[in-house]
Amino acid sequence: MSSTASRRNSCRVGQCGNRPSSECHVRRRGSSCSYFSSGAQTEEFSVSLSQSIFAITLRFLLAIDLWLSKRLGVCASEESPWGSIRPLVRLVEFSGHVIPWLIGTVYTLLSGETVAEQEIMLNLALALLLDLLLVRVVKTLVRRRTPTQNRSDIFSTFFVERYTFPSGHATRAAMCARFLLAQLVDTAAMRVLVVGWASLVSLSRLLLARHYVTDVCFGLAMGYCQYSIVERLWVTWDCLQDVLLMRLQERLNMVYGGLWMAEWKR
Numbered sequence: 001m002s003s004t005a006s007r008r009n010s011c012r013v014g015q016c017g018n019r020p021s022s023e024c025h026v027r028r029r030g031s032s033c034s035y036f037s038s039g040a041q042t043e044e045f046s047v048s049l050s051q052s053i054f055a056i057t058l059r060f061l062l063a064i065d066l067w068l069s070k071r072l073g074v075c076a077s078e079e080s081p082w083g084s085i086r087p088l089v090r091l092v093e094f095s096g097h098v099i100p101w102l103i104g105t106v107y108t109l110l111s112g113e114t115v116a117e118q119e120i121m122l123n124l125a126l127a128l129l130l131d132l133l134l135v136r137v138v139k140t141l142v143r144r145r146t147p148t149q150n151r152s153d154i155f156s157t158f159f160v161e162r163y164t165f166p167s168g169h170a171t172r173a174a175m176c177a178r179f180l181l182a183q184l185v186d187t188a189a190m191r192v193l194v195v196g197w198a199s200l201v202s203l204s205r206l207l208l209a210r211h212y213v214t215d216v217c218f219g220l221a222m223g224y225c226q227y228s229i230v231e232r233l234w235v236t237w238d239c240l241q242d243v244l245l246m247r248l249q250e251r252l253n254m255v256y257g258g259l260w261m262a263e264w265k266r
Helices: 002-018 021-072 083-095 098-110 115-142 154-159 168-183 188-207 213-232 237-265
Strands: none
Touching (some): 098 115, 168 188, 168 213, 188 213
């Protein structure tokens, strides 16, 4: 029996040894390919799992944003729970609009008595223009629609935009508040008043259902950072005079050159 088993084993070894080497290579390649394919499948599964977790988290946060924004829109119309104070909330909203701020800034700039006052008002006007530009760019890129409970009236027809992210009132309130706190306000009572005004303007956008909560939060952060840009690019009155004089000199040279060429042709 032992001799028979040894013969069978020897025959099997001989058969395996007589097989061509290509079959051995094919088996090795197949085993290596299966190993790498399993590793790739594991990596793809982990990537898809992380993406699904991120998507679920994002949807959850957006659902909270929609729910909270809907609950806060208590002054969206006269029939809302707090519809009786809607005119007062709209007045607070209008205080953060860009039109009264630009009119007041330009008037103070033209009627300023000192160079320091004119310089501050000049930079505030430039800051308001910068805010308009940046908010317009972000709104055009994101294109998020206003909440469904937002009511269109005469006021909103002229002053409320179609896109809602970010809140222009929130960016302007945060930037102007930080500007006033850094340049003009020096008492504690006025600081509290300025911060309270910025908070009420931002809250009015939620009470009137003009924006979502994320729009206002991002707008406040964006406006806070905008003042850092204004402070870094601060325009002094002397620098402005030098630029204006340089431009005026260039214009005069162009006019003088045109007159000289006309006389030379004659």
